[in-house]
Amino acid sequence: SLHSTKHHFFCSLSHKPTTMSTAGQVIRCKAAVAWEAGKPLVIEEVDVAPPQIHEVRLKILFTSLCHTDVYFWEAKGQTPLFPRIFGHEAGGIVESVGEGVTDLQPGDHVLPVFTGECQQCGHCKSSESNMCELLRINTDRGVMISDGQTRFSKDGKPIYHFVGTSTFSEYTVAHSGCVTKIDPQAPLDKVCVLSCGISTGLGATLNVAKPTRGSTVAIFGLGAVGLAAAEGARLAGASRIIGIDLNPSRFNDAKKFGVTEFVNPKDHDKPVQEVIAEMTDGGADRSVECTGNVNAMISAFECVHDGWGVAVLVGVPNKDDAFKTHPMNLLNERTLKGTFFGNYKPKTDLPSVVAKYMNKELELEKFITHQVPFSEINKAFDIMLKGEGLRCMITMGH
Numbered sequence: 001s002l003h004s005t006k007h008h009f010f011c012s013l014s015h016k017p018t019t020m021s022t023a024g025q026v027i028r029c030k031a032a033v034a035w036e037a038g039k040p041l042v043i044e045e046v047d048v049a050p051p052q053i054h055e056v057r058l059k060i061l062f063t064s065l066c067h068t069d070v071y072f073w074e075a076k077g078q079t080p081l082f083p084r085i086f087g088h089e090a091g092g093i094v095e096s097v098g099e100g101v102t103d104l105q106p107g108d109h110v111l112p113v114f115t116g117e118c119q120q121c122g123h124c125k126s127s128e129s130n131m132c133e134l135l136r137i138n139t140d141r142g143v144m145i146s147d148g149q150t151r152f153s154k155d156g157k158p159i160y161h162f163v164g165t166s167t168f169s170e171y172t173v174a175h176s177g178c179v180t181k182i183d184p185q186a187p188l189d190k191v192c193v194l195s196c197g198i199s200t201g202l203g204a205t206l207n208v209a210k211p212t213r214g215s216t217v218a219i220f221g222l223g224a225v226g227l228a229a230a231e232g233a234r235l236a237g238a239s240r241i242i243g244i245d246l247n248p249s250r251f252n253d254a255k256k257f258g259v260t261e262f263v264n265p266k267d268h269d270k271p272v273q274e275v276i277a278e279m280t281d282g283g284a285d286r287s288v289e290c291t292g293n294v295n296a297m298i299s300a301f302e303c304v305h306d307g308w309g310v311a312v313l314v315g316v317p318n319k320d321d322a323f324k325t326h327p328m329n330l331l332n333e334r335t336l337k338g339t340f341f342g343n344y345k346p347k348t349d350l351p352s353v354v355a356k357y358m359n360k361e362l363e364l365e366k367f368i369t370h371q372v373p374f375s376e377i378n379k380a381f382d383i384m385l386k387g388e389g390l391r392c393m394i395t396m397g398h
Contacts, residue, residue: 021096022095022096023050023095023096023106024050024096025050026047026048026049026050027047027048027057027095027171028045028046028047028048029045029046029048029169029170029171030043030044030045030046030169030170030374031043031044031046031048031085031152031159031166031168031169031170032044032085032086032087032168032169032374032377033046033083033084033085033154033159034073034082034083034084034085034086035082035083036082036083037073037074037075037076037080037082038073038074038075040378040381041073041086041168041377041378041381043374043375043377044154045154046085046152046153046154046159046169047152047153047154048151048152048169048171048172048173049151049152049153049173050096050098050173051096051097051098051101051151051173052098052099052144052146052147052151053098053099053100053146054098054099054100054101054146054175054176054177055097055098055101055144055146055151055173055174055175055176056094056095056096056097056098056101056104056110056173056174056176056179057094057095057096057097057098057151057171057172057173058092058093058094058095058110058112058171058172058173058174058179059092059093059094059095059170059171060087060090060091060092060112060167060169060170060171060172060396061091061092061093061188061189061395061396062090062091062092062188062189062192062393062394062395062396063087063089063090063091063167063168063192063394063396064089064090064192064193064368064380064391064392064393064394065087065089065377065380065381065383065384065391065392065394066088066089066196066197066224066391067197067223067224067384068088068114068163068196069086069087069088069162070381070384070385072086072139072162073086073381077318077319078139078140079140081140081142081160082160083154083159083160084142084159084160084161084162084166085152085159085160085161085162085166085168085169085172086162086166086168087162087165087166087167087168087169088112088113088114088162088163088165088166088167088195088196089167089192089193089195089196089197089391090111090112090165090167090192090195091109091110091111091188091189091191091192091195092109092110092112092167092172092188093107093108093109093110094106094107094108094110094179095171097176098176100176101176103176103181103347104176104179104181108181108184109181109182109183109184109186109188110179110180110181110182111179111180111182111191111192111194111195111346111350111354112164112165112167112172112174112178112179112180112195113165113178113179113180113195113196113341113346113350114137114163114164114165114178114195114196114341115130115131115132115135115136115137115178115340115341115346116132116134116135116136116164116175116177116178116346116347117130117132117135117177117178117345117346117347117348118132118133118134118135118177119177119347120134121133121134123136124345130340130341130343130344130345130346130349131340132177134177135164135175135177135178136340137163137164138163138164139162139163141161141164142160142161142162143160143161144161144173144175145175146175151172151173152166152169164178165178168377168394170374170396177346177347178346179347180195180346180347180350180351181347181351182350182351182354183351183354183355183358185358186354186357186358189368189393189395190357190364190365190368191354191357191364192393193224193364193367193368193391194350194353194354194357194364195350196341197224197225197228197391198224198225198228198231198364198367199228199341199342199344199350199353200225200228200314200339200341200342201224201225201226201227201228201229201230201231201232201288201290201314201342202228202229202231202232202235202342202353202362203232203339203341203342203343203344203353204225204229204232204288204290204312204314204339204342204343205217205229205230205231205232205233205236205286205288205312206232206235206236206342207339207342207343207344208312208337208339208342208343209229209232209233209286209287209288209310209312209337210236210286210310211233211236211237211238211285211286212236212237212285213236213237213238213239214237214238214239215236215238215239215240215285215286216238216239216240216241216242216280216284216285216286217230217233217236217238217240217241217242217284217285217286217287217288218242218244218276218280218284218286218287218288218300218303218304219233219241219242219243219244219259219287219288219290220244220245220287220288220289220290220291220296220299220300220315221244221245221289221290221291221293221296221315222243222244222245222247222250222251222253222254222259223250223290223291223390224367224390224391225290225314225315226243226245226288226290226291227253227254227257227259227367227390228257228367229288229290229314230243230254230257230258230259231257231258231362231363233258233286233288234257234258235356235361235362238258238286239260240260240261240280241258241259241260241261242259242260242261242262242263242276242279242280242284243259243261243262243263244262244263244264244265244272244276244296244299245262245264246264246265246266247387248262248264253390256366257366261279263275263276263279265299271299271302272299272303273298273299273300273302273303276299276303277303280305282305282306283303283304283305283306283309284303284304284305284309285304285305285308285309285310286304286309286310286311286312287300287301287303287304287309287310287311287312288300288311288312288314289311289312289313289314289315290314290315291315292315292316292317292318293315293317294317294318294321294322294323295323296315297313297315297317297323298323298324298325300312300313301325301329301334301336302325302329304334304335305334306332306333306334307332307333308333309333309334309335310334310335310337311334311335311336311337312337312338312339313336313337313338313339314339367390367391368390368391368392368393369388369389369390369391369392370383370388370389370391370392370393371392371393371394371395372392372393372394372395373394373395373397374394374395374396374397375397377394379392380392380394
């Protein structure tokens with residue numbers, strides 16, 4: 001029966017019968033390799049080693065491009081590390097598991113996630129944190145935790161990993177704590193966007209800002225993460241969702257995500273927080289900042305109502321940024337909060353977000369504005385660099 005399950009599993013993956021198992025063997029497959037900063041990715045044949053202790057090897061079926069991939073590919077403000085395989089928003093199927101992995105098995109449908117859940121550390125044991133000590137995001141590390149080696153190579157030379165996922169490859173290896181098992185009925189070409197940006201914005205609103213029904217929510221930045229935050233406000237029953245963005249072309253699309261009003265700071269000669277305070281009789285009940293711009297962070301905090309207002313910071317600032325605000329803004333009972341990955345624990349909480357999509361509460365299709373085959377992955381980069389669309393779905397073409 002073991003033989004027949006393996007046989008069935010590989011049939012379902014490749015649509016042609018095979019009796020060969022690839023477990024324990026090096027797999028040669030296609031990957032999009034970034035050889036140097038800012039240069040187009042090159043589709044190469046690479047070798048993917050078997051998973052080691054606490055690791056799983058995944059067959060990636062769909063991946064999408066997130067701005068973080070572009071940011072580190074450009075390598076303008078970070079430590080450059082090349083050659084590297086980027087990609088961290090994806091869906092796939094477990095091909096094989098390494099020693100010590102008990103919660104995943106070949107054939108499971110999964111989302112790899114850039115942060116993890118070891119389930120042992122103080123953060124994982126706390127109901128208030130999702131910032132696992134062992135597996136939280138590390139953008140500088142290009143190797144696996146267990147042995148400090150890469151699982152990717154070409155002609156015997158290592159190719160570095162990215163945030164523990166490296167999904168721009170037909171096969172990849174990840175720590176099992178960064179791999180979430182999901183409902184096998186969920187379409188991977190839709191729910192894969194939940195492995196990063198959409199969950200980040202959605203959770204920032206639902207888990208951290210927690211707007212009440214009928215309240216007013218201001219969203220700074222109407223990219224994919226900001227629109228996911230707006231979607232969260234819509235699900236929470238907010239009566240007014242105010243979108244703030246410098247790009248007026250984003251306003252029309254944002255209506256699909258529940259945004260009811262728009263403010264372009266460039267249209268006003270006073271700080272945008274004052275504009276919002278006037279619109280809302282003293283301030284928004286909640287705000288969610290999704291740009292990473294330090295001035296937008298100040299505005300997001302100062303635009304919430306005294307007595308009960310809560311501002312949530314999601315956007316990642318530049319490393320030298322600092323912001324200042326008058327302490328009275330806090331003493332007058334405004335709350336400033338930060339969030340990481342929408343306060344979702346990847347393994348524990350993501351299956352319930354997938355369920356929200358499956359029961360039609362959460363709409364994901366509207367986030368996916370473009371589609372390209374894996375061979376044309378550089379088109380996805382062009383689309384994002386031009387600021388067009390939200391998410392480009394890349395089909396691996398197995």
